[in-house]
Amino acid sequence: MKMTNEQKYRLLEQVEPQELEQLRELVSQCHWRERYHIQPSIGLLNDPNGFAYYNGQYHLFYQWFPLGTDHGMKYWYHLKSNDLVNWEDCGIGLKPGDWFDSHGAYSGSGLEHDGKLYLMYTGNTRDEQWQRHPYQCLAVMNAADEVSKLEQPVIGGVPEGYTDHYRDPKMWKDGDTFYCVIGAQRQELTGTAVIYSSPDLRNWNWVGELQTELPSFGYMWECPDYFEQNGQAVLLFCPQGIEPDGERYRNIYQSGYMVGKPLALPDLHFEHGAFHELDHGFDFYAPQTAEGRNGRRVLVGWMGLPDIDYPTDNQGWAHALTLPRELELRSDGILLQRPVPELALRRGQHHDLRDVLTADAGSRQYGGFAGTAYELLCTFGYLDAVGQQAVFRLELRASEHERTVLLYNAASRMLTLDRTESGQPLAEAYGTTRSVLLEQQLHQLHIFVDVSSIEVFVNDGEAVLTSRIFPQPDSEDIVFSVQAGQVELYAEKWEYPAE
Template identity: 45%
Template sequence: MNLRDKELREQAIDRVEKYQTVVNQDPYRLHYHIMPPVGLLNDPNGFIHWKGTYHLFYQWMPFKTGHGAKFWGHYASRDLVRWRHEEIALTPSDWYDKNGCYSGSAIVENDLLHVFYTGNVRNDEGDRETYQCLAVSKDGISFEKQGVVARLPKGYTAHFRDPKVWKKNGRWYMVLGAQTERLEGRAVLFTSDNLRDWSFLGDITGSNTDQLDEFGYMWECPDMISLGGKDVLIVCPQGLKADGFRYQNVYQSGYFVGELDEGKPEFKHGEFTELDQGFDFYAPQTTLDESGRRILIAWMGVPDQDEQQHPTIPNQWVHCMTLPRELTLKENKLIQKPVQELKTLRREQKTVEVSLCQAAEQLDLDHPDSAELYIEPSHIEEGFEISFRGAARLIYSKADGVLTLERNSCVDGRVESRHCSLNELRDLNVFLDSSSIEIFVNGGEEVFSARYFPYPGNNDVSISGRKETVMKVTSWTMS
């Protein structure tokens, strides 16, 4: 640990202690989601299950609620539900990462935890340099930096980052998000046999290639996984234009299903599908846990999308993670379900049969700022809507086959909306926290994730029907 590293760690700890009371008194502080102890949280990093413990590192700016020279913060859990904040994993303290230890991933080799990340460097004129770096840990807590292991190849700008590493047939591979000098978003591939010397193989897919037309000026946070006998590239393209219900956020997160040929290299794939239909979802990362499940977690936010208007900022913190989700692949579509471990939080189950005809019915929730709902419609004549604490509404139109999530903007209070098309509505699984909502539709075929900020004290959750609607509603307090 160099002197700069020690200074940065002490300053971060001091800031956490200074604002701990202010942060914890915020009514929008979440009950069962991961948040920063202070400052700004964004991308999940190095998500891995090792020796019975889930490690989730994250991009952390402890000194302000804006972006800057990021640290790697660290949470650990035995059950994906109860998380413990660990000591800082990485600080921006060396020449190759002095302006930020940017996003990356983790693998285990020789009983050591290896994390790969992007070192961000800027000169006095603001010009960027980028390096792919390695750090190693014996215990998953303290890390020793190994320095630069891969450098920027020709033909790309310094927007070249977010390494995700995996092993196949005895060789290591690293996929990164990139931008060509022609300002085209790409996913690129490196390979290594020792984790320290990496060779550039080339593009595997991207904007203005044989498989895609113009498709964004930068691709971030790639994650190549194998699922259901297929290869799946999860990635965040920047620069897509809105198209009907699609691509409504500033930047997108989604996936391609296909087959990766590392030798060429080439990833043959189908169309891009968004992972989440809501307002706040970005930089998803997955891990294969020790039971064989593929688990995903994402940042419940989007870069450059009203984040500096969040009402938590006066209380010195901003952003959170989504709930962890188990992934399966069905007919080339990723299905996302909340992990089973979340059921251990359930308390005070209530089940009611709701029969509606226009008039609204109030749901009897003891703690609507920390609750789970499971809704099973048995008859929908025309549609219904659910109002959440006066700050969000879920609206279903059977005739149009459209499910809509509305919320009040934290910028100006105006109503904004996101939509998805459904052939039918079979069930809804809704997770309410003090300032977040996640809605799993039809067993996870679609998901809406959003931050929302109800007026403190407004705890009303109600359902109203458009003509006759009959449904069973089961609710739990999440303790």
């Protein structure tokens, strides 16, 4: 039974202890709990927030509604890590309830300055008619991880020409000036992004609307993010309301990026290339990046989507975060995404194999190659006519009745992720396959399987496919086969996490 608004927008202090205990008991009985991905102890997780490298550690927050799997009163939950792998639970980082965030601390970002971590976020409020009034708010965290909120918003309303869909500030610094980009919706119901500047992170001034080549690209742009790398600029954002186009834009909402010339603010013109999807799987949204140790750029995303029902919804929890990805911007404007190398710290027992797969040999299974939580690295060579005839098939979390399939056709260079038989179905209205056209022949699949998710990194970061899957616990086989041609396979598997 769905909660009323009054129930959904309670603070934790207003909740009876037995209600939380019942939720914990319900979650504990779920067999789809992840083993090594970040997930909520109870309730709903969504956008990663405040991701920053501060005081010698990575700090990561996420949107958290503790009382169920609908969207309600949002907190920021705080984690920190020395290595992006082992995360310390720091508890609630931002608590809503002031007049400017009376109905939730919505998404935002973090930026280190003068030995403190500044957290800028959208305060969600509702009036008696349930009309939304967003404010952009500021909190400051010290080296002891103590967070204090400013008593007034730093941006106190919505400028003329925009609706109340005005949120998700992402900050950066250029020279002596701080900037933030905010996702917005124009009055004519088209999506865009706007820019503010500040000399001190506390006093923010309107700069204007970012001028792009996409004047009518969806009805709302959520979770914008801006950074520069290798002399180029990258704008990430999540446009809502994009119609499917062949194999592109197949999810309910999209997430992607554009690459162009660095902004020369206050000049708002962004000279950029095409919009590229960040992830070609089923469940990826609201990514946020941070400049990490040694200046590298790291991305974390929400492994889920808004307005989709998930199989764990009736089990007291929903969603997880992706593994951290290291970003490299190529000179041609393509963003490569690779799992951060620190993930090797999780590796446990190791197995490897080398074989030549042929259609005549049928499906192959190998000792040590099975499980529900592992890392799998496959490298391929083609032994027939430069591989043009090869059709390779890999089944994961497989059993007699369930399987998650990766299928590669060398003639078309098309890689397909098929979750038609992955287990408990979800979001079938948006299809059960996702495909991506590769730039070159498939030569590597780097796959992270967890109890209810799969992340597939293709050809050293050229493409990524992220998806939730909900198989039964005994679906744990790994099955290799080719339907045409000959493929030379070298595979390594590590149990996760290391004991």
